[in-house]
Amino acid sequence: MRPLIFFTEDRAISKESLINEEIRAKEVRLIDAEGTQVGIVPIDEALAKAAEANLDLVNISPNAAPPVCRIMDYGKYRYEQQKKEKEARKKQKTMEVKEMRLGIFTEEHDLETKAKLVAKFLEGGDKVKISMRFRGREMGYVKKGEETMLNFAGLFAELGNLEKAPKLEGRNMSMILAPKSEREKEKIAKAKRLAAEKAAAENAPQE
Structure with a gap:
């Protein structure tokens, strides 16, 4: 048989x-x-x-x-196979680690400019190292520096994950953001779509 x-x-x-x-x-x-x-x-x-x-x-x-x-x-x-192949090709791409420097007293408009660049790096599939150097008496503002970095990382909740939390080494503090996978992005997009549909339904006029 x-x-x-x-x-x-x-x-x-x-x-x-x-x-x-x-x-x-x-x-x-x-x-x-x-x-x-x-x-x-x-x-x-x-x-x-x-x-x-x-x-x-x-x-x-x-x-x-x-x-x-x-x-x-x-x-x-x-369609599903092509998506998998596309994601596999992205993974094969050599991932670079870009770097962005922040200052303890960086102005708001400068942060916005830097945020746009970081978003571009993450969307391109690269990791980003965010660093901050404390000079002289700035060592007294380490806690403020950490908060600034975490708040900055929060701007990219839909694009990246905090791979390495802020860590102080000597006078330098750094953290690393890694791009989200396509699957994670799809989940976020779906959640936003469902939330929008729910809000629209709740705000719809009652007959």
Whole structure:
């Protein structure tokens, strides 16, 4: 008896995979949309089941005999795969550590200018080291300096994470911000969208 072949959701599917009527085999080993092994069925039956589910029939193992086909939303699958590939390429990009210097008494407009640059670095996928040097009597303002740095880090809650908290070494204090992952950004965007929808519903005029 020929052993059954099991395929997971994450099995790589070629961009050139045959789908639906492109599949020329007379019969296929079918896996349904839930991942259940249906068995060997005529191609017409497999296509009918896919159409009934309003999904696609995708040949995921063309070299098998008979070929293995799965019922799925092929367009959605390719979209998700492309997102994963894009994120993987971003991770392969050499991450640089940019640096931004703050002063203990940096003016508000200067902080805004520096914040725009830091945001640009984080959006570009780079880490940012924020540093502050205490000169002479400024050592008496270490606590104020730490608060300034933490408040500055808070400006980037949607773009980055505090990878390294402010730490004083000699007369230099520094912290490191790391860019958020695409998944974290998506969660934040979704939360904001839901909050906006809730607020709109609460403010809608009552009939």
